[in-house]
Amino acid sequence: MHHSQPNLPLRMFILAALSLLLTSVVLAQGTPTPTPTGDGSFVEMTAEPQVEVTAETTAEPQVEATTEVLAEVTAVITPPVIAPTATLAPESTETPAAPIEPEQTEAAEATPEQTEAAEATPEQTEAAEAAPSLSVSAECADQGVIFTVSNDGGAMDTSLEYALDGVVSGSLQLGAGESLSIDASYSQPVLQIGELIAAVDAPCLAAGTLSGQVWHDANLNHAPDAGEAGLANVTVRVTDSANTVIEAITDAQGYYAFAALADGDYSVSVVPESLPASFAAIYDTDGTADGQTAVTIVRGSESHANFGYRELIPSVLGGVVWLDSNRNGGLDANEAGAGNVSISLRNAAGETVGSTATDSSGHFEFSGLFEGGYTVSAEAASLPYNTFIGTSPNIAFNAVMGQSRSDLSFGLQTASSSTISGFIQEQFASDTVFTVSLYNASGALIASAQTNSADGFSFGQLAAGQYTVRLNVEALPPNVYFPVNDSDGGTDASVIVTLDGANAANGIFFNLLISA
Numbered sequence: 008m009h010h011s012q013p014n015l016p017l018r019m020f021i022l023a024a025l026s027l028l029l030t031s032v033v034l035a036q037g038t039p040t041p042t043p044t045g046d047g048s049f050v051e052m053t054a055e056p057q058v059e060v061t062a063e064t065t066a067e068p069q070v071e072a073t074t075e076v077l078a079e080v081t082a083v084i085t086p087p088v089i090a091p092t093a094t095l096a097p098e099s100t101e102t103p104a105a106p107i108e109p110e111q112t113e114a115a116e117a118t119p120e121q122t123e124a125a126e127a128t129p130e131q132t133e134a135a136e137a138a139p140s141l142s143v144s145a146e147c148a149d150q151g152v153i154f155t156v157s158n159d160g161g162a163m164d165t166s167l168e169y170a171l172d173g174v175v176s177g178s179l180q181l182g183a184g185e186s187l188s189i190d191a192s193y194s195q196p197v198l199q200i201g202e203l204i205a206a207v208d209a210p211c212l213a214a215g216t217l218s219g220q221v222w223h224d225a226n227l228n229h230a231p232d233a234g235e236a237g238l239a240n241v242t243v244r245v246t247d248s249a250n251t252v253i254e255a256i257t258d259a260q261g262y263y264a265f266a267a268l269a270d271g272d273y274s275v276s277v278v279p280e281s282l283p284a285s286f287a288a289i290y291d292t293d294g295t296a297d298g299q300t301a302v303t304i305v306r307g308s309e310s311h312a313n314f315g316y317r318e319l320i321p322s323v324l325g326g327v328v329w330l331d332s333n334r335n336g337g338l339d340a341n342e343a344g345a346g347n348v349s350i351s352l353r354n355a356a357g358e359t360v361g362s363t364a365t366d367s368s369g370h371f372e373f374s375g376l377f378e379g380g381y382t383v384s385a386e387a388a389s390l391p392y393n394t395f396i397g398t399s400p401n402i403a404f405n406a407v408m409g410q411s412r413s414d415l416s417f418g419l420q421t422a423s424s425s426t427i428s429g430f431i432q433e434q435f436a437s438d439t440v441f442t443v444s445l446y447n448a449s450g451a452l453i454a455s456a457q458t459n460s461a462d463g464f465s466f467g468q469l470a471a472g473q474y475t476v477r478l479n480v481e482a483l484p485p486n487v488y489f490p491v492n493d494s495d496g497g498t499d500a501s502v503i504v505t506l507d508g509a510n511a512a513n514g515i516f517f518n519l520l521i522s523a
Contacts, residue, residue, distance in 0.1 A: 137161030137183070143198060143205035148190075152211050154198040157186035171195040212307030217245065218264040219292075221257050221277060224315035229290040231313065237261020238286065238316060242278040247271055254278075268304045275300050275312045282316065287377070290315030320409035325372035328365050328385055331397050331418030334470070338416060344369020345419055349389040355380035364389075372413075376406045385417040393468065394419040422468035425506040427476060429494065429515025430463040439487060442479040443517075448472055469506055477501040478517045493517045 140160030146153050156169075158181035166180035172195045179187060179200070189198060193213050197206045221238045222231050237260040245265055246252050255263040276299035277288075292312045293300040302310045328348045329338050350371045352361035360381075365371045373383075384401045397420035404415065431441050443464045444455045453474070456464040466476075478493075478500040494516045495502045504512040 139163045139181070139183075141181070141200060141203055143200060143203050145196075145198065145205045145207045147207055147211035151190060151192045151213075152196050152207060154189040154191060154205055155186060156181070156189065156198075156200065158183060167200055169198060169200045172197050173199070214267040215270060215304035215306055215308050215310060216264065216266050217268055217273070217275065217302060217304065217310045217312065218262065219243075219275075219312040219314070221261045221263070221314045221316065223286070224289050224317055227289060227317060229315055231315070238283065240281065242281040243314075244276050244278055246274045246276070248273075270304055270306055273302050273304060275302055277314050285319050285321075286316040287319050288314065289317040317408075319377045321375040321377060322406040322409065323372060323374045323411040324376060324381070324383070324404070324406060324415060325370065325413045326383070326402075326415035326417070327413075328369045328371070328417045328419065330391075330394070331420055334397060334420055336398055336418055338418070345391055345394070347389065348391075348417075349386040351384050351386060353382045353384070378406055378408050380405050383415050390419060393422045395422060395470070396420075397470070420470055422470060425469040425471070425510055425512075426465060426467040427469065427474060427504055427506070427512045427515060428463055428465035429476065429502075429513070429517070431458060431460045431478075432516050432518045433460045433520075439484055441517075442482055444477050444479060446475045446477065448474070450475075471507050472505070474504045474506065475501055476504060476515050487519055 137160050139158055139162065142157050142159060144155045144157075146155075156179060160183065162182040163180045166178040168175050168178045169189065170176060171189075171191050174195075177189075181187065191198065193211055196211060197204065199205075220231055221241045221243065223236050223238060224231075225235050226232065237257065239257055239259045239261060241257045241261070241263075242254055243257065243263045244252055244254050245268075247269075248271055253265065255265055257263045279298065288296045288298045290296055291298060291300045291314045292302075298314060300312050300314075302312055304310055327338065328345045328350075329342050330345055331337075332342055333339065344365065344367070346365055346367040346369060348365045348369070348371075350363050350365065351359055352373050354360050361373050363371050363373065380403065382401055382403045385396055387396065387400065390396070396417055398416075398418045400417070402415050402417075404412075427445065429443070431443075433439075438459060440457055440459055442455060442457050445453045445466045447453050453469075454466050456466065458464045466474075480500045492498055493500060493502055494514060500517060502515050504515070506512060
């Protein structure tokens with residue numbers, strides 16, 4: 008049987024197509040594949056694969072900026088965008104045995120748009136190729152240490168942990184040119200990120216502080232002792248050289264504190280209005296016991312100012328007003344008190360701080376007095392009829408904390424019927440007015456009277472005792488000369504009289520010479 012052979016041109020076309028298909032497979036797999044020859048045999052191809060351009064994008068999706076709070080760090084970090092990169096297959100150095108039709112070449116070649124998309128821009132290439140470059144610096148601040156981490160290179164593709172004083176405190180991831188600050192306390196002065204270590208050149212000194220206590224110095228030894236209570240809710244005021252004022256309130260134990268004070272001189276004081284009413288200053292740090300002291304603040308130092316206060320235990324003061332019938336100046340058992348006599352109390356500045364009246368037995372009392380000087384007085388206008396104060400009408404005393412006394416007393420005496428009277432005798436009668444004064448034995452002025460030669464002078468209801476009657480010669484007119492004599496035979500214009508409480512000394516005179 009005879010078999011016809013296929014048409015030769017058709018056979019050659021089929022072989023060329025198979026050859027082209029096998030070549031494409033070989034190029035795609037990168038390994039040589041035997042190729043049929045025109046006589047039906049195969050040869051092994053060793054040519055390199057045809058260059059094929061592909062676009063590969065490895066960019067991560069864009070992530071919005073986030074705020075990250077790590078320990079004491081607050082940072083705003085935007086993750087970097089990794090630019091697309093081109094992956095190129097090796098170029099072929101040999102020509103394929105089988106020709107490639109134009110349509111096939113056109114299909115294998117990349118279009119300009121594909122080539123442009125596959126190629127990286129210079130900026131993308133630089134960003135992709137640049138490695139992160141971290142630098143760390145440190146500086147002192149009022150509240151601690153501030154570390155600054157900067158990325159001067161490309162974006163970080165992973166986050167790094169950082170440690171403060173060897174303790175991992177957080178992590179960071181910085182884009183190109185980004186930086187962040189990390190706040191650390193003075194007790195954490197070293198920051199480490201991988202092999203990067205930063206610390207301040209010299210020890211950071213904390214801003215100066217001021218603290219102290221306001222307390223009840225019960226034993227008055229000027230030092231806080233165990234068991235002595237602090238004074239709570241007391242206002243402590245600090246004033247700097249520019250008169251800037253800040254305040255703090257003491258806690259339940261009387262402690263107060265001011266932090267982060269700038270270097271300089273300050274005045275520290277306790278606001279008096281904030282103290283309990285029954286306490287007074289007894290001690291402060293500068294020893295003045297006036298509730299204020301001066302301090303100097305230096306960075307890195309702790310200053311202290313304490314204020315001691317004592318509790319004021321009010322004093323009770325009183326006395327009695329009585330009728331001193333035997334005129335001995337002392338209250339005797341049979342002598343009665345004088346009721347309804349007005350008593351006033353004045354402080355050291357002369358201000359009236361209290362008033363009261365004696366009860367039916369003559370007693371009076373002032374309570375709630377704090378330490379200081381006082382004067383108590385019996386008001387003459389309120390005395391019983393025909394009596395006078397035989398003792399001093401004003402008694403000065405000092406009130407002592409917690410002490411009471413009841414010896415502030417006034418003895419009244421009844422005015423007697425003794426009188427002293429007299430006249431002015433002139434050689435030539437005139438209408439000149441003269442002043443005559445009466446003094447007691449201690450030289451105190453008792454009374455004064457004005458008279459002329461026609462009228463006399465008189466002083467009545469005088470108690471027993473010695474008196475001096477004196478003519479005021481300093482006020483004599485120019486035409487009146489010193490007395491020629493007076494009733495006791497002298498010429499000193501004064502007469503001494505002694506009364507027993509019942510007698511009268513009348514006829515006292517001063518004989519004057521008056522020029523015409």
